[in-house]
Amino acid sequence: MNIVETRLPGVLILQPKVFGDERGFFVETFRETWLADAGVNVSFVQDNQSRSARGVLRGLHYQRRNPQGKLVRVARGAVFDVAVDVRLGSPTFGDWVGVTLDDVSHEMLWIPPGFAHGFCVVSEQADFVYKCTTYYDPDSDAGVRWDDPAIGIEWPALAAGVTTMSAKDLALPLLYEQKSNKLPLFDEVSA
Template identity: 50%
Template sequence: MEIITTEFPGLLLVKPKIFGDARGYFYESWNKERYDAAGITENFVQDNVSFSSKGVLRGLHYQKPYTQGKLVSVLLGEVWDVVVDLRRSSPTFGKWQGFTLTGERKEQLYVPRGFAHGFCVLSETALFQYKCTDKYSPESEHGIMWNDETLNIPWPVQQPVISEKDTKHPRFKELSSELLFD
């Protein structure tokens, strides 16, 4: 596998080695020893899968105090995946970065604790997988408005399909210090 560092400290793009032939393909999606050697030493405790249609936008979500690091990937389809750095001590605090992840290329994005995360579906459908370092905690769930003017994320969908819950998140500038990370 190949590990690609990003301008955001701790945020890594993982490109697995894919073995393919006329029968199909095989790749290793998780191997603790190899990921530890690559610097992803988290203990993942929960796996989630979401299925979405074209134009669906999920996010921007995060948990605090029960924070989650995530290793995300697309099993089928294509998404534009976005992270926002909420770590006040980070040189990239308040900045976002986007990645196109596809089921064909099998990339994984390691999103450390302290980031908000979201994605929108570019293909007809997408099957999205999350490996999480802590369990889902409804009382710890928070978010940022997907179309926040300060972040100015250029989502590549004209009229995204959004859950009612995701229309009620605060703007980035409205986040109290308790909802940010040190």
């Protein structure tokens, strides 16, 4: 396993070894020591999977209370995956990082608690799988608008003019419109 730091402290790209031959491939998709060796000591309590078609954009989601850390990957297809620092008081508040995750490289992205997360599908279809450090809390569910100009995410699906989103995601507020009590606090989630 190779672990690559991104320009956002704490957000990591995990590059597993993929063993392939004429039969197909084998890859380990999770080992507890990978994150621990990188200084990330977490436990996972929930696994999720979604299937989406080309141009579907999901996000940007986070939880104010019980913020979730997420280890995300693509089991089939390809997505452009994004993490945005929404931790109030963070030196990188409002900054984002994006990476293409697919079923060829099998790279994964570790998104620490306190970051908003979203992705758009860039293949015909994608199965997106992720592990969470806390349970989904609908009362704490929050998000930031996908096209917030202050964040400036360069979504590849938008360049192709293809986008499908939920009504909920289309109605999310801009980051500067968020009330401070709706944002995770840097001091609380980075300790």
